[in-house]
Amino acid sequence: MNETIKLLHNHRSIRKFTPEKLTKEEVRTIVEAGQRASTSSNVMAYSIIGITDENIKKELRKVSGQPYVENNGYLFVICADLSRIANLDSDAVHENVKQNLESTEQFIVATVDGALVTQNMVIAAEALGFGACYLGSLRNDINRVDELLKLPEYVIPLFGLAVGHPDHEPNLKPRLPFEAVFHENTYQQATHKHVESYDRTISDYYQARDSNLKDDNWSKQMLRKYKIPTRIDVAAYVQSKNINKQ
Ligand SMILES: Cc1cc2nc3c(=O)[nH]c(=O)nc-3n(C[C@H](O)[C@H](O)[C@H](O)COP(=O)(O)O)c2cc1C
Structure with a gap:
């Protein structure tokens, strides 16, 4: 590369x-x-x-x-x-x-x-x-x-x-899949499957990194973050x- x-x-x-x-x-x-x-x-x-x-x-x-x-x-x-x-x-x-x-x-x-x-x-x-x-x-x-x-x-x-x-x-922190962030010509409404797939990936990453965060994933983190005005x-x-x- x-x-x-x-x-x-x-x-x-x-x-x-x-x-x-x-x-x-x-x-x-x-x-x-x-x-x-x-x-x-x-x-x-x-x-x-x-x-x-x-x-x-x-x-x-x-x-x-x-x-x-x-x-x-x-x-x-x-x-x-x-x-x-x-x-x-x-x-x-x-x-x-x-x-x-x-x-x-x-x-x-x-x-x-x-x-x-x-x-x-x-x-x-x-x-x-x-x-x-x-x-x-x-x-x-x-x-x-x-x-x-x-x-x-x-x-x-x-x-x-x-x-x-x-x-x-x-460890490298995984990112959303390419398909979740890249749109061709016009905006494609988010398909939930990309986020779900990322939630599984990041959950595995957190498990490998810190057993306290076993049940966490990106969706949960984002909702926690945006529920509170900061x-x-x-x-x-x-x-x-x-x-x-x-
Ligand atoms: C504008 C900006 C602000 C950030 N602020 C913090 C911060 O205050 N503390 C921190 O530990 N990380 C901070 N980060 C790092 C992000 O948490 C980190 O980039 C993200 O979780 C992805 O992880 P990675 O950089 O290891 O790939 C910030 C990143 C950006 C781009």
Whole structure:
């Protein structure tokens, strides 16, 4: 198999790292590879914050509740960032520019850009032999993250990314079957059989991994997840930063 495809098929989130830190060069290599990702209209509507201050790391761990936010080789926080446009020329920026930056469309542009730069960083890190884990858990208290990182207007944190030398070897987590996610020409209404088949696959995976989760499957997990409203403060926070207001 092609080496790049092999690397992509070998992805698994890593949540335990050795204490070894990434060098400045390694951090730079990962970020610069991230920056090569495609970006909507070349806007590059993101910023990446490297967290080297142990106190900030500790506080971010408290927000997430996940030990690997603190214990890793390096911690990045990826932000959607439209402030560069808003600040291009503070006197000359027309009111229309600011208004347009506040649209849902630009919110999508910036969050997609943030996701693309990060996924490139994950692939670069894995190509260098590191493991990585996204940390959406930083949005458990998005206002606190904003405060800790001193984020200005038009900048919101999307997620963290923990990178480091893997200290465990988790099994590959199975994905939905190709047929469940791929549609040709027009949208095909979901056939339940693909989800049922995946439920059996993932249930076997959980049994092999952790006997406590014997009876769990994807459908049950998703229903549990979506029955409870989560992070309901995010909408007001995002709007308070002048993003996704109209
Ligand atoms: C945007 C995003 C946020 C995530 N947030 C977390 C997180 O807060 N904590 C965590 O342990 N894993 C997190 N993950 C990892 C997912 O749980 C993981 O990718 C998924 O279960 C599939 O497993 P795999 O990456 O090992 O294949 C996140 C992944 C993404 C893409």
